[in-house]
Amino acid sequence: MKHMKKMLCLALGLTMSLTLLSACSGGGTASPSPSASAPSPSASAPAPTGAVLPTIEAGKLIMSTNAAFPPYEMVTDAGGFEGIDVEIATKIAEKLGLELEILDIDFTPAVNAPAEGKSDMCMAGLTVNDERKVNLDFSTTYATGIQVVIVPEGSEITTIEDLDGKLIGTQAGTTGYNYCSASPEDGGYGEDAVIAYDNGAIAVQALLAGKVDCVVIDNMPAQEYVKANTGLKILDTEFAVEDYAIAVKKGNTELLTAIDGALDELIADGIVQSVVDKYITAD
Ligand code: GLN
Numbered sequence: 001m002k003h004m005k006k007m008l009c010l011a012l013g014l015t016m017s018l019t020l021l022s023a024c025s026g027g028g029t030a031s032p033s034p035s036a037s038a039p040s041p042s043a044s045a046p047a048p049t050g051a052v053l054p055t056i057e058a059g060k061l062i063m064s065t066n067a068a069f070p071p072y073e074m075v076t077d078a079g080g081f082e083g084i085d086v087e088i089a090t091k092i093a094e095k096l097g098l099e100l101e102i103l104d105i106d107f108t109p110a111v112n113a114p115a116e117g118k119s120d121m122c123m124a125g126l127t128v129n130d131e132r133k134v135n136l137d138f139s140t141t142y143a144t145g146i147q148v149v150i151v152p153e154g155s156e157i158t159t160i161e162d163l164d165g166k167l168i169g170t171q172a173g174t175t176g177y178n179y180c181s182a183s184p185e186d187g188g189y190g191e192d193a194v195i196a197y198d199n200g201a202i203a204v205q206a207l208l209a210g211k212v213d214c215v216v217i218d219n220m221p222a223q224e225y226v227k228a229n230t231g232l233k234i235l236d237t238e239f240a241v242e243d244y245a246i247a248v249k250k251g252n253t254e255l256l257t258a259i260d261g262a263l264d265e266l267i268a269d270g271i272v273q274s275v276v277d278k279y280i281t282a283d
Helices: 010-024 084-096 107-112 175-181 200-208 219-228 253-268 271-279
Strands: 060-065 073-075 099-104 136-152 168-171 194-197 214-218 232-234 240-249
Touching: 060 084, 060 107, 073 084, 084 099, 084 253, 084 271, 136 175, 136 200, 136 219, 136 253, 136 271, 168 175, 168 200, 175 194, 175 214, 175 240, 194 200, 200 214, 200 219, 200 232, 214 219, 219 232, 240 253, 253 271
Parallel strands: 060 099, 168 194, 168 214
Antiparallel strands: 136 214, 136 232, 136 240
16 A cells, blocks of 8 residues: 555644644533534525435435444444434434434445445545545545554553554554555555454454554544553554545435535534534543
8 A cells, every 4th residue: 555654744743633622622521412503594506405316215314334433423322323423414414304324334334335325325434545436435524534553551662663563453444454454565564464353442352452462543433442441542653644524326426415515514614513522522
């Protein structure tokens, strides 16, 4: 993979910190509640209504995801779904006059679902990359993802330069897996250096059990996992910086345009930021 990015770019790092700071300043609670804001006044060209959009099931917007990726998508105690992606998707569906339905499956099938006609869109803290663009089209970016490294406290891994020769845990099908399993010529560590687990939580359990030396995963879930388990920390050096977006089946321009219209309004109105704030607990 030529896209291996060992990011130590100061300017970019600074931007990220500022983004995170402004995201934290809202000091939101973790309890999702419907937004109090009124729907924004419809722009000159009103968004198409659900009835005319080419969705799999009339009136529904089916979102494929893997709801084990906090704080973007998680299962609630009551068996429902919550998280940043879930709330943004709910608001997009509302704007489009559609009912959101969540298809919670493993990550790789969730990514493949739009192209296979099993979902209208995938929203899963999903990183935009060229490989995925073969079968999918992506919306406007709504968040930044940073691949980070989780290690046990006291680990001899102190920077990403120390990953050589170590056993790395990742989540199957993710960009973190792709970067790490790439050949050394392409900036990775080779397949033998990487174990792919079904989801991030299982990868972190493997780390706690000493089965791997570190876990490479997106920053926000990493923070949740470190908070939930004692004895873990995140390295200061970032592994890669990425964009998150919603994916539809390649060529489904009508649906993508409608999603983008709704998402752009939600970003412009500050709703996306307020949803993010709500799920980032300052501590
Ligand atoms: N952002 C990563 C990717 O798109 C991981 C996403 C996830 O695990 N839900 O590959």
